[in-house]
Amino acid sequence: MSTTPLYHVYEYNDVDREFWAEHLEDWLPRRLVDTHVHCVDPAAEIETVTEEQKRKYWVMETYTSIDVRDTERIARILYPGRDVCYLGFPFAHLGWDTLANNDYVRREGLKRNWPSLAVIDPRWVPEQVEHALKQPGCVGVKPYYSMIRYNRFLTAGFQEAGIFDFLPHGHLEVLDQHAAWVTLHVPKADRLGHADNIREIKEIRRRYPNVKLVIAHLGRCYTKPHAEEGILPLSDDDGLYWDCGAVLNPDTYRIALTHLGPERVMWGTDNPIFCMRGRRQWHGRTYVNRTNYAFFFNKEREAPEIEAAYTLYTYEELKTIKDVFIELGLSDAQKELFFHGTANRLFTGVLKRKGESWPLTPYAKG
Numbered sequence: 001m002s003t004t005p006l007y008h009v010y011e012y013n014d015v016d017r018e019f020w021a022e023h024l025e026d027w028l029p030r031r032l033v034d035t036h037v038h039c040v041d042p043a044a045e046i047e048t049v050t051e052e053q054k055r056k057y058w059v060m061e062t063y064t065s066i067d068v069r070d071t072e073r074i075a076r077i078l079y080p081g082r083d084v085c086y087l088g089f090p091f092a093h094l095g096w097d098t099l100a101n102n103d104y105v106r107r108e109g110l111k112r113n114w115p116s117l118a119v120i121d122p123r124w125v126p127e128q129v130e131h132a133l134k135q136p137g138c139v140g141v142k143p144y145y146s147m148i149r150y151n152r153f154l155t156a157g158f159q160e161a162g163i164f165d166f167l168p169h170g171h172l173e174v175l176d177q178h179a180a181w182v183t184l185h186v187p188k189a190d191r192l193g194h195a196d197n198i199r200e201i202k203e204i205r206r207r208y209p210n211v212k213l214v215i216a217h218l219g220r221c222y223t224k225p226h227a228e229e230g231i232l233p234l235s236d237d238d239g240l241y242w243d244c245g246a247v248l249n250p251d252t253y254r255i256a257l258t259h260l261g262p263e264r265v266m267w268g269t270d271n272p273i274f275c276m277r278g279r280r281q282w283h284g285r286t287y288v289n290r291t292n293y294a295f296f297f298n299k300e301r302e303a304p305e306i307e308a309a310y311t312l313y314t315y316e317e318l319k320t321i322k323d324v325f326i327e328l329g330l331s332d333a334q335k336e337l338f339f340h341g342t343a344n345r346l347f348t349g350v351l352k353r354k355g356e357s358w359p360l361t362p363y364a365k366g
């Protein structure tokens with residue numbers, strides 16, 4: 001078996017090559033825009049993640065610092081022959097130098113025609129948000145509840161925050177003036193369907209209608225009940241957008257693609273995290289990530305022959321999307337919108353208003 005190292009503990013092997021050839025090569029569009037990709041400047045890492053942190057919060061052991069160069073290299077391996085554009089943004093956590101990371105991702109993105117989002121800190125004055133938005137290549141922001149106050153375990157303690165606690169009205173006013181993109185990772189253990197989230201998202205749409213609001217991870221609706229509770233109450237708002245980063249559940253895709261339509265949902269992976277190999281299984285309102293690496297969280301392993309057949313989560317996601325597109329009889333035109341058309345249209349709108357062009361190539365030498 002020939003294997004190519006990807007990064008961290010991840011690799012690309014013959015199972016993946018065969019999976020790509022069998023399921024994805026002939027189906028995926030030539031052009032792909034991944035609207036949910038994290039990358040960082042390793043030099044901007046202030047806090048070294050400890051074993052205690054990894055044991056306590058599983059996501060912390062699934063990635064390490066990944067720079068833009070590696071992100072691009074992995075894209076070439078994962079999507080051979082494809083024209084790939086990433087909407088990149090740093091990891092949002094106060095264990096990083098946020099300003100340094102934002103600037104790094106933005107500058108490196110410009111060289112590759114990748115637009116970027118700036119991670120914002122809710123304590124910033126609105127002028128700081130405006131400053132970030134004015135930088136070439138920046139199309140918007142990524143607020144996150146872990147930015148409310150430093151916490152070693154990333155999200156612990158702040159998951160029950162309200163959206164305006166980490167995306168304050170002063171910031172939203174500036175974002176509305178600039179008609180900027182906002183990738184919103186919703187709070188609450190109950191996920192998108194929590195009454196506060198539904199109410200606050202409707203309030204943002206009513207008060208700040210120019211903001212291009214994108215609900216990340218389909219509202220963290222990783223199971224069918226969560227998708228019904230969260231997606232359906234917001235499905236009649238044609239101006240609300242969604243990314244499907246880290247979503248593997250076919251039921252969630254059925255609900256999203258039926259009730260929102262492929263025109264308002266945009267492809268996203270949450271990479272580098274979806275370089276993990278394995279599969280996800282669902283039980284009611286919970287799920288379990290099956291994977292072949294001996295992470296601390298990975299207690300219930302499957303049989304070796306099953307693990308040997310695992311492919312990347314990224315590929316599992318793409319195959320699920322393909323299956324649901326085919327099942328629902330969606331057209332090639334709708335597929336193009338889902339994988340790049342809608343994102344391209346939104347990028348064009350934001351950048352035109354800033355006096356920049358899309359593609360970003362004129363700035364590539366800067």
Ligand SMILES: [Zn+2]
Nearest residue numbers: 036038245270
């Ligand atoms: Zn993410």
